[in-house]
Amino acid sequence: xxxxxxxxxxxxxxxxxxxxxxxxxxxxxxxxxxxxxxxxxxxxxxxxxxxxxxxxxxxxxxxxxxxxxxxxxxxxxxxxxxxxxxxxxxxxxxxxxxxxxxxxxxxxxxxxxxxxxxxxxxxxxxxxxxxxxxxxxxxxxxxxxxxxxxxxxxxxxxxxxxxxxxxxxxxxxxxxxxxxxxxxxxxxxxxxxxxxxxxxxxxxxxxxxxxxxxxxxxxxxxxxxxxxxxxxxxxxxxxxxxxxxxxxxxxxxxxxxxxxxxxxxxxxxxxxxxxxxxxxxxxxxxxxxxxxxxxxxxxxxxxxxxxxxxxxxxxxxxxxxxxxxxxxxxxxxxxxxxxxxxxxxxxxxxxxxxxxxxxxxxxxxxxxxxxxxxxxxxxxxxxxx
Amino acid sequence: xxxxxxxxxxxxxxxxxxxxxxxxxxxxxxxxxxxxxxxxxxxxxxxxxxxxxxxxxxxxxxxxxxxxxxxxxxxxxxxxxxxxxxxxxxxxxxxxxxxxxxxxxxxxxxxxxxxxxxxxxxxxxxxxxxxxxxxxxxxxxxxxxxxxxxxxxxxxxxxxxxxxxxxxxxxxxxxxxxxxxxxxxxxxxxxxxxxxxxxxxxxxxxxxxxxxxxxxxxxxxxxxxxxxxxxxxxxxxxxxxxxxxxxxxxxxxxxxxxxxxxxxxxxxxxxxxxxxxxxxxxxxxxxxxxxxxxxxxxxxxxxxxxxxxxxxxxxxxxxxxxxxxxxxxxxxxxxxxxxxxxxxxxxxxxxxxxxxxxxxx
Numbered sequence: 001x002x003x004x005x006x007x008x009x010x011x012x013x014x015x016x017x018x019x020x021x022x023x024x025x026x027x028x029x030x031x032x033x034x035x036x037x038x039x040x041x042x043x044x045x046x047x048x049x050x051x052x053x054x055x056x057x058x059x060x061x062x063x064x065x066x067x068x069x070x071x072x073x074x075x076x077x078x079x080x081x082x083x084x085x086x087x088x089x090x091x092x093x094x095x096x097x098x099x100x101x102x103x104x105x106x107x108x109x110x111x112x113x114x115x116x117x118x119x120x121x122x123x124x125x126x127x128x129x130x131x132x133x134x135x136x137x138x139x140x141x142x143x144x145x146x147x148x149x150x151x152x153x154x155x156x157x158x159x160x161x162x163x164x165x166x167x168x169x170x171x172x173x174x175x176x177x178x179x180x181x182x183x184x185x186x187x188x189x190x191x192x193x194x195x196x197x198x199x200x201x202x203x204x205x206x207x208x209x210x211x212x213x214x215x216x217x218x219x220x221x222x223x224x225x226x227x228x229x230x231x232x233x234x235x236x237x238x239x240x241x242x243x244x245x246x247x248x249x250x251x252x253x254x255x256x257x258x259x260x261x262x263x264x265x266x267x268x269x270x271x272x273x274x275x276x277x278x279x280x281x282x283x284x285x286x287x288x289x290x291x292x293x294x295x296x297x298x299x300x301x302x303x304x305x306x307x308x309x310x311x312x313x314x315x316x317x318x319x320x321x322x323x324x325x326x327x328x329x330x331x332x333x334x335x336x337x338x339x340x341x342x343x344x345x346x347x348x349x350x351x352x353x354x355x356x357x358x359x360x361x362x363x364x365x366x367x368x369x370x371x372x373x374x375x376x377x378x379x380x381x382x383x384x385x
Numbered sequence: 386x387x388x389x390x391x392x393x394x395x396x397x398x399x400x401x402x403x404x405x406x407x408x409x410x411x412x413x414x415x416x417x418x419x420x421x422x423x424x425x426x427x428x429x430x431x432x433x434x435x436x437x438x439x440x441x442x443x444x445x446x447x448x449x450x451x452x453x454x455x456x457x458x459x460x461x462x463x464x465x466x467x468x469x470x471x472x473x474x475x476x477x478x479x480x481x482x483x484x485x486x487x488x489x490x491x492x493x494x495x496x497x498x499x500x501x502x503x504x505x506x507x508x509x510x511x512x513x514x515x516x517x518x519x520x521x522x523x524x525x526x527x528x529x530x531x532x533x534x535x536x537x538x539x540x541x542x543x544x545x546x547x548x549x550x551x552x553x554x555x556x557x558x559x560x561x562x563x564x565x566x567x568x569x570x571x572x573x574x575x576x577x578x579x580x581x582x583x584x585x586x587x588x589x590x591x592x593x594x595x596x597x598x599x600x601x602x603x604x605x606x607x608x609x610x611x612x613x614x615x616x617x618x619x620x621x622x623x624x625x626x627x628x629x630x631x632x633x634x635x636x637x638x639x640x641x642x643x644x645x646x647x648x649x650x651x652x653x654x655x656x657x658x659x660x661x662x663x664x665x666x667x668x669x670x671x672x673x674x675x676x677x678x679x680x681x682x683x684x685x686x687x688x689x690x691x692x693x694x695x696x697x698x699x700x701x702x703x704x705x706x707x708x709x710x711x712x713x714x715x716x717x718x719x720x721x722x723x724x725x726x727x728x729x730x731x732x733x734x735x736x737x738x739x740x741x742x743x744x745x746x
Contacts, residue, residue, distance in 0.1 A: 279733060
C-alpha cells in the first residue's frame with residue numbers, strides 16, 4: 001500500500017501539469033460543458049492532446065496508444081480536473097468504441113478506425129438508448145436488415161451525446177423479430193454523414209443542448225461495418241458498457257473535486273460563519289475523499305486483476321447524488337440571485353450546474369438500475385422485476 | 386500509487402477472520418456479552434501468540450515490527466466479530482504512551498499487559514486527575530469517567546495535570562487500587578468504568594510538552610481504529626441482512642426480490658465501501674505519519690460510524706420483528722456502532738473541525 005506517486009507517475013504528472021498550463025486554450029479554461037462557444041474549440045483541443053501523446057494512454061501500442069497502465073489515465077484525469085480543462089472531445093471513441101473495436105473488430109476495421117479516434121479526426125457518438133428502451137437496453141427496436149451487400153437501418157435513437165458533431169456512431173439494432181430479445185441484436189458502425197441520418201438536438205432542462213435524437217430513415221450501411229456477428233450484438237454491446245466503467249470514477253471524482261473547490265470558495269465568500277452551511281460543506285468534502293479513495297481501491301483492483309470491480313457502480317451512484325446535493329447547496333448559499341440567468345459569474349455557473357445535475361442520476365445508468373446491479377451482482381440478492 | 390494490501394497483509398486478514406469465526410461465532414455473542422466480565426479472558430494470550438498485540442511494536446521488544454496498516458486489518462476483523470476484549474483500549478488508546486518505555490512494550494507484545502486510557506479529556510473536558518510528586522514517585526488523585534474496559538485491564542495510562550501542565554502517567558492496578566466501578570453500559574461487550582485515584586502510585590511516561598504530541602497521536606489512532614471497527618460491524622450487519630433477505634419469503638418470494646428491501650441493502654453496501662476507503666486512507670496516513678492523518682482520521686471516524694449505525698438500523702428493519710428482539714444478535718452490533726459514534730465527539734463536531742480547516746485557513 002502506497003498512496004504516493006511512484007517516480008515515473010510523478011514525472012508524468014509534472015510534465016502534464018506544465019503542458020496543461022501552457023496549452024489549455026483560454027476559451028476552455030473553467031470548462032463547464034461542451035456547449036456554446038466551447039464546442040467550436042473542442043476538435044482543435046483534442047488534436048492538441050493527441051499530438052502531445054495524451055490520447056489513448058491505456059490503448060495497446062500496436063493500435064497507436066501509449067500502452068500505459070491504468071494509473072496513468074487516473075493521473076491524467078486528476079490533472080485535467082485540477083486545471084479545470086476538458087477531456088478529449090472524442091471520449092466515446094476513446095473510451096467505448098475504440099476498445100470495442102480492439103476487442104471485436106477485424107484487422108481492416110482496426111486499421112480504418114482506430115488511428116482517427118486517437119487523432120480526433122473522427123468523433124464518435126453512441127446510438128444505444130431509444131425512446132422505448134432506456135434502462136432495458138435489450139428491448140431496442142431500431143431495425144437493421146441485411147439487404148444484398150448492405151444493411152438498411154430504420155429507427156430512432158435518443159440521449160446521444162456528441163451526435164451533433166460526430167462523424168461515426170456505434171449503433172445497436174435488431175435484425176430479427178424473434179422473441180428471444182438478446183439474440184436478435186446486431187452492432188453496426190454507422191457513418192453519420194450517410195443519407196437518411198438526421199440529428200436533432202434535445203434541448204435540456206438547462207436550456208442548452210448536449211444530447212440529441214438521431215433519426216435513421218433507410219440508411220444504407222456497408223456490410224463491412226458490422227462489428228461481431230449478425231445477432232451477436234449483445235455481447236459486443238456489453239464490451240462497450242464494461243469499458244464505460246474502467247477509470248470512469250476518476251473522471252467523476254475529478255469533476256466533483258472542481259465542484260467542491262468552487263463550493264468552498266463560494267462558502268468562504270458568502271456564508272463563512274453559518275454553522276449549518278459549514279457542516280454541509282464538510283460533509284461534501286468528506287464524500288469527495290470517500291469517492292477519491294474508493295477510486296484508488298478500484299484502480300488497484302483493475303491493475304492487479306485486469307477486471308473492473310463493483311466500485312464503478314458505487315462511484316457513479318454516489319457521485320451523482322453528491323453533485324446534486326452540492327449544487328443545490330451552492331444555489332441556496334447564493335439565494336435569489338441564482339434565479340437570474342444572465343451573466344457568467346458564480347450565480348450563472350451554479351444555476352447551470354444545479355439544473356444540469358438533475359440528469360446525473362439518470363444518464364449512464366439510473367440510480368435505480370445501479371442499485372439493482374449492486375443488489376443482484378454484488379450482494380447476490382434475487383432478481384427483482 | 387497502489388491502494389491495496391500486500392499478500393502478507395491479505396494473509397493476516399484471512400488468519401484473523403478464520404480464527405475469530407471459529408472462536409467467536411455469532412452464536413456465542415450473547416453468552417460472552419452476558420458473562421460477568423463481558424469478554425473471554427482466555428483469548429488474550431491467544432491474541433498475543435498470533436502476534437496481534439505486538440503488531441506495530443519493534444522486534445527488539447518482542448513485536449512484529451509492522452505498522453498501523455497491519456493493526457488496521459486486525460481492528461476491522463475484530464469489529465466484524467464484535468470481539469469484546471481490551472484490544473482497542475490497549476493497542477489504540479494506551480500503546481502510544483506505553484511506547485515511552487521499552488519494558489512496557491515488551492509486556493504488551495507478550496500479552497502480559499493490557500491497558501486503557503483514563504482521561505477525562507477523551508470526552509472533551511479537562512483532565513480531572515492531579516499528579517503530585519512525592520520523592521521519586523508520583524501520586525495521582527482524582528476521578529475519570531467513561532473509561533473503556535476499565536474493569537479488566539492491568540494498567541491505566543492516565544492523563545493528569547501536574548504543576549507544569551498535562552502529562553501522561555502509568556498506574557498499574559494492584560490490590561484493587563485504583564478503585565474501579567464498572568458502569569452498566571449499553572454495549573455490554575465494551576463496558577465503561579469510573580476510575581478513582583486516591584494518591585495512587587504512578588510512573589511518569591511523558592512530561593507536559595512531549596505528552597501533548599502523544600495525546601494528539603493517540604486520538605488519531607483511536608479515531609482510525611474505531612472507523613475500522615465500524616467498517617467491520619457494517620459489513621457484518623450487511624451480511625446478516627442479505628442472508629435474511631435471501632431466505633425469508635413473503636407473498637411467495639424472498640423479500641430480497643423487492644426493491645424496497647434490496648435498495649436499502651445496496652445503500653448499506655455503498656456506504657460501507659466508502660467508509661472502508663476512508664478508514665484505509667486514515668490507516669495509511671497514520672502508518673506513514675502523513676500530514677493529512679488528523680483530517681483523514683476525523684473524516685473516517687465520523688463517516689464510518691454513521692455508516693455502521695445506518696447499516697445496523699437497515700438490517701434490523703429488513704429482519705422485521707425478529708430484528709427487534711433481544712435474542713437476535715443484531716442489537717449487539719447496533720449497540721457497538723452507537724458506542725463508536727459516541728466516542729470522542731459527535732459527527733457534527735468532527736465536521737466543524739474539518740470545516741475550520743477548509744473555510745478559515
